[in-house]
Amino acid sequence: MIRSIPVGLGARAYEVVVGRGLLAQAGERIAPFARRRRVAVVSDETVYRLHGAELAERLKTAGIESHSVIVPPGEQTKSWEGLADVSDRLLALELDRGDLIVAFGGGVVGDLAGFAAAIYKRGIDFVQVPTTLLAQVDSSVGGKTAIDTPRGKNLIGAFHQPRLVLADLSVLDTLPDREMRAGYAEVIKYGLLGDFAFFERLEADGGRVLARDPDALAAAVARSVEMKAEIVAEDEKEAGRRALLNLGHTFGHALEAETGYGEALLHGEAVGAGMAMAFRFSAKLGLCPVQDALRAERAIAAAGLPVRMADVRPEPFPADRLVRHMGQDKKAEAGRLTFILARGLGQAFVAKDVDTASLRDFLLSEGASP
Numbered sequence: 246m247i248r249s250i251p252v253g254l255g256a257r258a259y260e261v262v263v264g265r266g267l268l269a270q271a272g273e274r275i276a277p278f279a280r281r282r283r284v285a286v287v288s289d290e291t292v293y294r295l296h297g298a299e300l301a302e303r304l305k306t307a308g309i310e311s312h313s314v315i316v317p318p319g320e321q322t323k324s325w326e327g328l329a330d331v332s333d334r335l336l337a338l339e340l341d342r343g344d345l346i347v348a349f350g351g352g353v354v355g356d357l358a359g360f361a362a363a364i365y366k367r368g369i370d371f372v373q374v375p376t377t378l379l380a381q382v383d384s385s386v387g388g389k390t391a392i393d394t395p396r397g398k399n400l401i402g403a404f405h406q407p408r409l410v411l412a413d414l415s416v417l418d419t420l421p422d423r424e425m426r427a428g429y430a431e432v433i434k435y436g437l438l439g440d441f442a443f444f445e446r447l448e449a450d451g452g453r454v455l456a457r458d459p460d461a462l463a464a465a466v467a468r469s470v471e472m473k474a475e476i477v478a479e480d481e482k483e484a485g486r487r488a489l490l491n492l493g494h495t496f497g498h499a500l501e502a503e504t505g506y507g508e509a510l511l512h513g514e515a516v517g518a519g520m521a522m523a524f525r526f527s528a529k530l531g532l533c534p535v536q537d538a539l540r541a542e543r544a545i546a547a548a549g550l551p552v553r554m555a556d557v558r559p560e561p562f563p564a565d566r567l568v569r570h571m572g573q574d575k576k577a578e579a580g581r582l583t584f585i586l587a588r589g590l591g592q593a594f595v596a597k598d599v600d601t602a603s604l605r606d607f608l609l610s611e612g613a614s615p
Contacts, residue, residue: 246463250470252386253478257406261386261470263463267413268299268374272307275372278408281343283310285335287358288349289318292376295419300349300374311347312338316354320506323353323392325401331361345370348407351377351424352384352512356402359390363405373410377420378428379513381412382435382469383490387477393506397573398498404482412470414462425455426549427513430493430520432465433548435472437520437541438492441591443468448544455548489593492585493520499570500554503562510557517550518557526607527586532596537589554612564605564613571604 247264262274275284284304288297293315304311314334316322335346348358348371355373362371375385391402417425432454436444446464447454453461473490480487497512497519504510524541527533546552554562571582582599609615 248463248467250467250474252406252474254406254481259406259408259410261410261412261474263381263412263414263467263470265413265415265459265463267411268296268416269303271300271374271411272303272305272309274409274411275304275345275347276307276309278370278372279309279345281341282308283312283340283343284345284347285312285314285338285340286347286349287314287316287331287354287361289316289322289351289354291318292350292354296376296416297349300347314338316357318353319508320353320393320501320512323357325392325394327357328361328392331357332365335361335365340365340369342366342369345372345408347372347374348385349374349376350380351375352380355380355385356390356399357392359388359405359407360392360402363390363403368405370408371405373407375410375412376416377424378417378466379424379431380428381414381417382428382466383431383473385410385412386470386473387487387490388481397570398501398506400573406481412466414459414466417457417462422455423511424513425457427511427517429455429548430513430517430545430550432469433544434490434492434516434520435469437524437587437590438489438585438593439591440468440472443472444544444590448547451544451548485595488583488595489585492587492593493517493523495519495571495574495582495584496522496526498574499567500557500562502570503566504557510551514551514557517545517548518552518554521545521552522554522611523585524587525611526584526604527588529607529610530586530603533587533589533592537587541587541590561612561614562608564608564615567608567613568601568605 388406391399497515
């Protein structure tokens, strides 16, 4: 079954298409947005080796000339150097504004290619073809594009909405189990932040989702996309409710910064640990029932995700450095810390001006070093 979920942004509205076998339909679905029948496919080495030939053939069958721009896999590619490299290679292809960029990969490729599209000749259309669970349920939808810097994650970027998102569940068949678990963190996030019934379904069916059961996986991806589409349509530039989508990210990004944005800690793993920490912090502040924090932690851990800093690495993280990283978070305002905390399961909210001393005390109680 194929579902089309609209992202309602007026003249810039687009569809997120979810289902199996969409790669085989990519040419005909992308063709309406390729006005000059010419596209640049930005992908990473792993994805293109597995699925690139099929995408190129489907584009060719639809009468679209495609050129590949292949980058190394991994978060390190989402950098100033990676952006410069992709931009230069796009310029070498002499693309114009009637051409199209196709982001064909996971969150790294989607963010990098989307940002390149946002700034190439002051903006060129692009299509997202996400190939990881995390990208399908989160990063490919909503128009956030960015690169990382040594000072923090996703601090340089732009809002640039795609024209179409094709989430082919079939490509997840080749996704490593670790990447599936990392993507599942973003799925369970939607239940924890605002849909308790969805959270309960995931408590029962999470194992089937991770095992790629077709019905359970399709339902989980579709519901996640529905929630994100609804939030983005209401708050495109993250001035209000969209900030809730960052549940777990402030803690998680700090852990990623300390581990070097590499294979030691995948983004979804950091989000899993960060969500568990956000619920425990909420409980410590008296905002959330302790039993809800424990239940959230159990559900995250059941997916094989880290829930504590000691699960990430045995050496303690320095509390003061973690706090500094959090101060660089995009939600911080005038030096005041902003977190997404919870009053209970499915009841996340934006907490502004979080007390630094309380945060540091919490991190120390979690095992951070002074």
